Amino acid sequence: MFDITPTEWTAILLSLRVATVATLMATPPGIALAYLLARRDFWGKSLLDALVHLPLVLPPVVTGYLLLLAFGRRGPIGAFLADYFGIVLAFRWTGAVLSCGLMSFPLLVRPMRLSIEAVDRRLEQAAETLGAPPWRVFFNVTLPLALPGVLAGMVLGFAKAIGEFGATITFVSNIPGETQTISSAIYSLIQTPDGDAAALRLVVVSVVIAVAALIGAEWFARRATRRLHGN
Amino acid sequence: MLHVDIVKQLGEFALQAAFESQGRVTGLFGASGSGKTSLVNMIAGLLRPDRGTISIDGEVMDDTEKGVHVPAWQRRIGYVFQDARLFPHLGVAQNLDYGRRMNRVADDPAQRQRVIELLDIGHLLDRRPGKLSGGERQRVALGRALLSKPRLLLLDEPLGALDEGRRAEILPYLVRLRDEARIPMVYVSHDPAELRQLATQIVLLKNGRVTSFGGVKVLSGS
Numbered sequence: 001m002f003d004i005t006p007t008e009w010t011a012i013l014l015s016l017r018v019a020t021v022a023t024l025m026a027t028p029p030g031i032a033l034a035y036l037l038a039r040r041d042f043w044g045k046s047l048l049d050a051l052v053h054l055p056l057v058l059p060p061v062v063t064g065y066l067l068l069l070a071f072g073r074r075g076p077i078g079a080f081l082a083d084y085f086g087i088v089l090a091f092r093w094t095g096a097v098l099s100c101g102l103m104s105f106p107l108l109v110r111p112m113r114l115s116i117e118a119v120d121r122r123l124e125q126a127a128e129t130l131g132a133p134p135w136r137v138f139f140n141v142t143l144p145l146a147l148p149g150v151l152a153g154m155v156l157g158f159a160k161a162i163g164e165f166g167a168t169i170t171f172v173s174n175i176p177g178e179t180q181t182i183s184s185a186i187y188s189l190i191q192t193p194d195g196d197a198a199a200l201r202l203v204v205v206s207v208v209i210a211v212a213a214l215i216g217a218e219w220f221a222r223r224a225t226r227r228l229h230g231n
Numbered sequence: 232m233l234h235v236d237i238v239k240q241l242g243e244f245a246l247q248a249a250f251e252s253q254g255r256v257t258g259l260f261g262a263s264g265s266g267k268t269s270l271v272n273m274i275a276g277l278l279r280p281d282r283g284t285i286s287i288d289g290e291v292m293d294d295t296e297k298g299v300h301v302p303a304w305q306r307r308i309g310y311v312f313q314d315a316r317l318f319p320h321l322g323v324a325q326n327l328d329y330g331r332r333m334n335r336v337a338d339d340p341a342q343r344q345r346v347i348e349l350l351d352i353g354h355l356l357d358r359r360p361g362k363l364s365g366g367e368r369q370r371v372a373l374g375r376a377l378l379s380k381p382r383l384l385l386l387d388e389p390l391g392a393l394d395e396g397r398r399a400e401i402l403p404y405l406v407r408l409r410d411e412a413r414i415p416m417v418y419v420s421h422d423p424a425e426l427r428q429l430a431t432q433i434v435l436l437k438n439g440r441v442t443s444f445g446g447v448k449v450l451s452g453s
Contacts, residue, residue: 120316122312122314122316123316123318123319125277125303125316126310126312126316126318127318127329127333128276128277128302128303128304129275129276129277129303129304129306129308129309129310129376130304130309130329130330130333130334130375130376130379131304131305131307131330131333131334131379132304132329132333133304133333134304136333137304140318140329141318144320145319145320
């Protein structure tokens, strides 16, 4: 039963690629946003907070369809990207990166925000009195001390990205070799007669990936915490 | 010379302080809640006065009328906090060198060695702050502030978090610091005995106001 076919491998590798790229691309803006929400007061903060959480509460189909309207070939952003940069997202794996990144964004930002909030501001003040400009304070003190939460956010985002289904299939469809991730492959297989065994194989694979990600996250977080507290 | 003339509203509490000190060690004396720490935070640039001016050796740090506020990181004022505030993710040596690195001061191994010997922290260099005792931590914090080559050193109850024995351990270092390091200091304390040993001038603070100013003698009146 565990002969994974080439089509299934394609879906597994695509899922890993999409989730990895989505997580890596979402991390810098995620950290920036987490910092803004944790440490700054500005006009429209609660609106921004609500906007970040929107993908979590909207039906995924709605998010996917909105992405299609905006980033499709004839959508305002999609047409602009295609005309000026030759970047096409709709029905491409890069589009899956966008939809997975967006759907996982709230889960990625939240632990980062909490860990930045938990950083002792008095240590940041100490760095200031020693001559560190604000960006140095951030990179030398705030970010290293928030690292366990940043890693936790990345892992949570990755796990969400790898399982994303609704928005992705709406935005980029379910094309084997291009946009067919593990989730959409399972969906197709379930609807195919005799697809049960193959579907089950992919189910096992996704469970293994999820558990491995969680164990990895735990390990990283423990190591980082230990290093921070110097034990 | 340190010149302070500020007004600051902190919730219900009104801080209004004016003094000018030429002393090597200006002792800031008052009960807890008298506004000592807020005042020191303003000198450091961590807190902005509502109105007034702060200057060091004629150089303006704050002047609300002219809209001048030099941020803390550009002031070159060393600050030793009551709770040390060493960076827990860096080793002692990295903590010590942090200010020098940030201020782009050239490496001065002789000075570094002097400070390390003065504070007796040579054997701690490879450790993490989490592994230090309270007294050791405070000595490293002192060294860290000194090595950033500040033009003024603020010490906010540096012995406050320590027990009697530890205090006796640190106090001699502070006296040596005063006599050897030639950096003007502002020393905050609510302990008259401590200030009698260290300070050359006293600012008496009560409920956010300066009630007296002068030599160490003013402590006997309190």
